[in-house]
Amino acid sequence: MITLNDVYIIGAGETKFGELWERSLRELATEAGLRAIESAGIYSKDVEVLYGSNTLGGAINAQNDIGGLISDFTGLAHNNIPAISVEASTASGGAAVREAYLGIRSGEYNVAAVGGVEKLTDLYGSEVLDLTSTLLDSEWEGFFGATPAAIAALVAQKYMKDFNVDHESLAMMSVNDHMNASKNPDAHYRNVLTVEGAVSSTMVAEPLGMMDCSPASDGAAAIILASEEYVKKNKIHGIKILASAVAQDYLALHSRKSVYRFDSTVVAARNAFKKSGLKPDDISFAEIHDSYSIYGLIELEDLGFAKKGEAKKLLPDDIKLDGRIPVNPSGGLKAKGNPFGATGVGQFVEAFQQLNGKAKDRQVKSPANALLHSMAVSGSTSVVHILEGN
Amino acid sequence: MITLNDVYIIGAGETKFGELWERSLRELATEAGLRAIESAGIYSKDVEVLYGSNTLGGAINAQNDIGGLISDFTGLAHNNIPAISVEASTASGGAAVREAYLGIRSGEYNVAAVGGVEKLTDLYGSEVLDLTSTLLDSEWEGFFGATPAAIAALVAQKYMKDFNVDHESLAMMSVNDHMNASKNPDAHYRNVLTVEGAVSSTMVAEPLGMMDCSPASDGAAAIILASEEYVKKNKIHGIKILASAVAQDYLALHSRKSVYRFDSTVVAARNAFKKSGLKPDDISFAEIHDSYSIYGLIELEDLGFAKKGEAKKLLPDDIKLDGRIPVNPSGGLKAKGNPFGATGVGQFVEAFQQLNGKAKDRQVKSPANALLHSMAVSGSTSVVHILEGN
Numbered sequence: 001m002i003t004l005n006d007v008y009i010i011g012a013g014e015t016k017f018g019e020l021w022e023r024s025l026r027e028l029a030t031e032a033g034l035r036a037i038e039s040a041g042i043y044s045k046d047v048e049v050l051y052g053s054n055t056l057g058g059a060i061n062a063q064n065d066i067g068g069l070i071s072d073f074t075g076l077a078h079n080n081i082p083a084i085s086v087e088a089s090t091a092s093g094g095a096a097v098r099e100a101y102l103g104i105r106s107g108e109y110n111v112a113a114v115g116g117v118e119k120l121t122d123l124y125g126s127e128v129l130d131l132t133s134t135l136l137d138s139e140w141e142g143f144f145g146a147t148p149a150a151i152a153a154l155v156a157q158k159y160m161k162d163f164n165v166d167h168e169s170l171a172m173m174s175v176n177d178h179m180n181a182s183k184n185p186d187a188h189y190r191n192v193l194t195v196e197g198a199v200s201s202t203m204v205a206e207p208l209g210m211m212d213c214s215p216a217s218d219g220a221a222a223i224i225l226a227s228e229e230y231v232k233k234n235k236i237h238g239i240k241i242l243a244s245a246v247a248q249d250y251l252a253l254h255s256r257k258s259v260y261r262f263d264s265t266v267v268a269a270r271n272a273f274k275k276s277g278l279k280p281d282d283i284s285f286a287e288i289h290d291s292y293s294i295y296g297l298i299e300l301e302d303l304g305f306a307k308k309g310e311a312k313k314l315l316p317d318d319i320k321l322d323g324r325i326p327v328n329p330s331g332g333l334k335a336k337g338n339p340f341g342a343t344g345v346g347q348f349v350e351a352f353q354q355l356n357g358k359a360k361d362r363q364v365k366s367p368a369n370a371l372l373h374s375m376a377v378s379g380s381t382s383v384v385h386i387l388e389g390n
Numbered sequence: 391m392i393t394l395n396d397v398y399i400i401g402a403g404e405t406k407f408g409e410l411w412e413r414s415l416r417e418l419a420t421e422a423g424l425r426a427i428e429s430a431g432i433y434s435k436d437v438e439v440l441y442g443s444n445t446l447g448g449a450i451n452a453q454n455d456i457g458g459l460i461s462d463f464t465g466l467a468h469n470n471i472p473a474i475s476v477e478a479s480t481a482s483g484g485a486a487v488r489e490a491y492l493g494i495r496s497g498e499y500n501v502a503a504v505g506g507v508e509k510l511t512d513l514y515g516s517e518v519l520d521l522t523s524t525l526l527d528s529e530w531e532g533f534f535g536a537t538p539a540a541i542a543a544l545v546a547q548k549y550m551k552d553f554n555v556d557h558e559s560l561a562m563m564s565v566n567d568h569m570n571a572s573k574n575p576d577a578h579y580r581n582v583l584t585v586e587g588a589v590s591s592t593m594v595a596e597p598l599g600m601m602d603c604s605p606a607s608d609g610a611a612a613i614i615l616a617s618e619e620y621v622k623k624n625k626i627h628g629i630k631i632l633a634s635a636v637a638q639d640y641l642a643l644h645s646r647k648s649v650y651r652f653d654s655t656v657v658a659a660r661n662a663f664k665k666s667g668l669k670p671d672d673i674s675f676a677e678i679h680d681s682y683s684i685y686g687l688i689e690l691e692d693l694g695f696a697k698k699g700e701a702k703k704l705l706p707d708d709i710k711l712d713g714r715i716p717v718n719p720s721g722g723l724k725a726k727g728n729p730f731g732a733t734g735v736g737q738f739v740e741a742f743q744q745l746n747g748k749a750k751d752r753q754v755k756s757p758a759n760a761l762l763h764s765m766a767v768s769g770s771t772s773v774v775h776i777l778e779g780n
Contacts, residue, residue, distance in 0.1 A: 024529070026529070050638075055454065056448070056454070058446070058448050058449055058524050059448055059449055061528065062523070062524045062528045062532060062533075063524055063527075063528040063529075063532075064445065064446070064477065064479060064524045064525050065477065065478065065479040065525055065641065065766060065770065065771070067477075067478060067638075067771075068478070068479060068638060068641040068766060068770045068771060069527065069641055071638050071640075071641070072527065072640045072641040072642060072645065072770075076638070077638050077639055077640045077641070077645075077770075078640075080637040080638055080639060080653055080654060080657040081637070081638060082636040082637060082638055082771075083478075083638040083771065084476060084477075084478050084485050084488075084489065084636070084771075085476070085477040085478060086474060086475070086476060086477075086489075087454065087455065087457075087474075087475040087476075087477055088455065088457060088458070088473075088474050088475060089454060089455040089458060095474050098474075099474070099476075099489055099492075102489075102492050102493050102496040102498055103492050103496075105496035105497065105498065106492045106493075106495035106496040106497075107495065108492055108495065133452070134448050134452045134453055134454045135454050135455055137453075137459065137462065138451065138452045138453040139414070139416070139453075142452060142453075143452075246472040246474070247470040247471070247472060248440075248457075248458060248461045248466070248467050248470055248471060248472055248473040249467055249470060250461075250462045250467045250468075251455065251458040251459055251461070251462040251467070252462060255462065255467070263470055264470060267470040376455060376458060380455065380458045380462075380467075381455070381457075381458060381472075381473065381474075
């Protein structure tokens with residue numbers, strides 16, 4: 001197998017994340033899509049395939065076939081280009097980008113659009129809770145009352161006991177997210193959070209409080225990918241995808257080899273580093289899937305930035321915007337927000353801005369590259385991408 | 391772009407389609423998957439990626455992330471190989487195969503499994519009806535009471551009037567499906583149907599009766615794809631995928647250029663024929679997405695087997711098992727059954743058996759190739775594959 005098709009990100013756009021009561025799924029997707037196309041400096045007719053990413057639209061919005069919906073409403077359907085939806089639970093965004101990447105690598109497409117969208121606030125909180133349990137193993141977890149938050153709490157209990165980690169350490173992940181989000185106009189929550197405020201927030205599932213949990217957000221994000229051939233021919237400046245990797249673990253927590261090591265993350269990261277030729281120490285900044293504060297710590301370890309049980313040593317200083325390894329300059333899932341299908345795509349929007357030096361107040365200093373990590377609820381799927389800056 | 395990676399189907403398996411009350415989603419998927427692996431003569435550990443196909447599991451079975459579920463229950467998760475779900479409404483099966491095909495073409499994988507599964511009978515009929523409307527444009531079709539059957543009926547009314555086609559012609563599609571299904575042990579309905587019986591069946595949406603509509607089925611189907619390199623190295627006999635194409639039209643019927651020409655099918659077929667170097671006259675047999683009898687006629691035209699309005703000329707003789715262009719030797723959606731996520735994958739199972747000369751009573755005589763067509767509800771997505779026999 002010989003291939004010459006490296007893949008570049010040439011455009012990116014997103015809506016504000018938040019409680020967007022007055023806006024529909026299709027409106028959000030279209031706004032993000034058009035911003036991405038505009039940012040790429042291409043025309044809609046140049047797009048050769050659309051990959052949609054969404055997680056719960058069928059249940060919340062009575063709308064499946066989100067790829068088809070976006071294609072219809074953006075007018076891409078006019079050219080009859082393919083529109084496919086990719087779902088990998090809350091890792092759908094990263095997974096959709098990867099499918100577009102493979103499509104271009106295969107030589108089938110030169111320009112691909114990826115659009116992620118989710119509208120979680122169209123339902124009451126308890127209804128959303130029920131629906132997020134459909135992302136777990138329903139028969140062995142969901143039907144017995146387990147929710148994603150309850151599982152994260154179990155993991156946190158065991159992790160905190162075994163490694164002598166206190167709630168304050170977990171809280172520092174959320175504090176870091178809120179600090180960065182305060183500088184991100186697209187973020188769901190822009191308030192600065194203190195460790196004291198975080199640990200005293202309303203309990204959700206012991207030991208996790210409200211400030212340890214990412215919110216249910218609405219929002220959309222889109223990026224445009226192009227082949228090396230296309231980028232060179234059109235003299236477009238793009239961000240190169242150095243590596244793309246995805247790995248899977250058992251869906252049900254009880255089948256896993258470890259409760260607080262996510263093997264999907266370990267394997268995806270290992271494969272991505274191998275493909276990129278880089279090591280964790282070489283990474284300029286990372287966007288990680290900290291849907292719960294505890295997961296942020298675990299992921300820093302499983303991605304290779306700290307040894308197991310030692311992520312706390314990176315907090316709070318090393319992960320700050322001007323730290324050794326800035327984490328979630330966007331504000332992360334806790335504060336930028338977590339509109340499932342859009343979350344992973346939104347990480348690419350942040351990286352596109354950062355690597356082009358256009359992240360303004362939250363700009364990481366001269367980043368050479370970025371690592372992006374998208375994960376299914378409690379670690380069953382992980383998608384890792386490594387991007388190269390300029 | 392240079393690539394040497396042709397893609398072959400090396401194994402296929404499915405469950406019986408039907409009302410499988412006593413069997414769970416995961417059981418069905420596992421049975422089909424293990425049959426496919428056994429048929430390929432490989433081990434589970436040889437599989438490098440899993441693509442899941444499912445349409446309504448989130449709503450019907452409270453289970454999203456079907457790729458993850460299959461990976462978990464089949465034990466593939468043990469090796470941490472990627473598991474991704476693909477959704478393109480009722481074209482999910484064909485779309486999932488295509489993603490696996492692109493993954494291998496890209497050089498990323500040598501062996502890919504595709505598993506489609508659906509359990510539609512876990513709900514009452516009217517509930518299923520509500521859910522199938524989530525595959526339409528919800529805001530502009532579903533919320534106003536349109537269902538897939540109602541839309542098919544609108545299309546049928548206009549088609550029958552403009553081209554002077556009677557109900558008997560439509561019925562002949564169903565009659566052909568039932569005749570072939572009577573010879574298929576995996577089929578949902580194995581009874582032989584007469585034209586008189588078909589046209590006098592209970593009305594669903596005028597002019598379409600029960601015998602013009604595919605049933606809500608349970609079932610699973612799986613295939614194993616492998617790269618040219620893998621097939622040669624292991625001296626495996628495979629069925630080559632000559633062409634893979636997908637195209638999209640507007641989701642909402644009212645936005646289409648024509649009510650009874652499915653441009654997604656026209657474009658996907660045109661691209662597939664171009665890639666394969668074949669013409670419609672060269673095709674040995676076809677499996678088409680006749681979820682409604684009227685769609686069978688329209689698809690025969692849009693795939694290039696007849697001019698617009700003239701599909702009736704192919705009925706009933708040309709489409710029979712020993713006719714000029716045998717259609718749906720499996721029994722098609724009407725009689726083999728329509729478990730959405732499994733339907734398109736099931737077409738590959740049939741083609742694998744036919745092209746290997748193992749379809750027994752329903753064997754098409756010495757087929758040189760096969761065309762497979764998977765479609766989203768009312769024509770918004772079409773996936774066309776052309777396979778080469780031995």
